[in-house]
Amino acid sequence: MAQTVTVAHHPELTWQDAMETFQKHFSGKYKVRKIKRTIARHFIICKSPLIGIRVKLDQSEGKTSFVFDGDAPNALLAVLFWMGLGILISVIIYLTVLKPKLKAMENEVKSYIENAPEFK
Structure with missing residues (x-):
């Protein structure tokens, strides 16, 4: 401001x-x-x-x-900096929030595939 x-x-x-x-x-x-x-x-x-x-x-x-x-x-450098910062924040969110939830869902699907009577 x-x-x-x-x-x-x-x-x-x-x-x-x-x-x-x-x-x-x-x-x-x-x-x-x-x-x-x-x-x-x-x-x-x-x-x-x-x-x-x-x-x-x-x-x-x-x-x-x-x-x-x-x-x-330097406007170009600023844009690149903020884009890089955005990517870094996205990676951190993915690794800390999304990946554990994806891993839990993968384990749930794996368990279903291994234990479902339809696939035995």
């Missing part, structure tokens, strides 16, 4: 200026780069390909605000 922080009004401040300020502040710790794929935010502060904060400078009448929220800087 996006957060908004209102600062002192700076009508002359552009998003490029704000991005430069963030680049100077976070230099060496995070990468700050322009976002190309969306107009909802102006730039992103990247910690890793999966962790980042998208930022937009909002200049409304009489106020200056920053709107920001979390996002994965």
Whole structure:
């Protein structure tokens, strides 16, 4: 969910200026780069390909605000990560919940086949 922080009004401040300020502040710790794929935010502060904060400078009448929220800087990697996590969760559910129930049912069918008078 996006957060908004209102600062002192700076009508002359552009998003490029704000991005430069963030680049100077976070230099060496995070990468700050322009976002190309969306107009909802102006730039992103990247910690890793999966962790980042998208930022937009909002200049409304009489106020200056920053709107920001979390996002994965590398969308393809994020999709692959979440798909992999989904597969892992599915495997865990299968092994812990479904497989024991399937094994119990297999044993029940095996017992019926071995003991049914129709098959003797």
